[in-house]
Amino acid sequence: MSHIIKLARIQIIVIAIFFIMKKFVRPFVLESDFHPLADIVVYSFPNLCEGIIGVLSATYVLLYLNLRSLRWSEKAIYLIATFLAGIYVITQEFKIHNIGGNNIFDPYDVLFSIIGLLIGLGIILRIKPKLTAATSDQ
DSSP: OHHHHHHHHHHHHHHHHHHHIIIIIHHHHHHTTOOHHHHHHHHHHHHHHHHHHHHHHHHHHHHHHIIIIIOOOHHHHHHHHHHHHHHHHHHHHTTSOOTTSOOOOOHHHHHHHHHHHHHHHHHHHHHOOOOOHHHHTO
């Protein structure tokens, strides 16, 4: 269970960084005369956060389902979670759906989404979260 709590803490940190970037850093950068790359980063950073949070959230769900019925290996769960989060995030960027927001296509958003998905995968591969019957009942 401590792995799941660690992932939840990471999600809270990512959400806090997202909030700080959106409410404070983005307006400052856009009002100032920074390099155009800074504009790209502040506009596309939410996509990076969405990728990370998507992978971690899908991992929670699949670990729980695995405990109840799936019986897959943890590595399979980590890869499938990343794949499912990737489908959601990337199809949203290409306007196949608008669940979670009304997006405008931007190739930098796609790039930042992919980077976020890879960071999310890196986090779960590093932490290797597990959920067992003993920890799920606590």
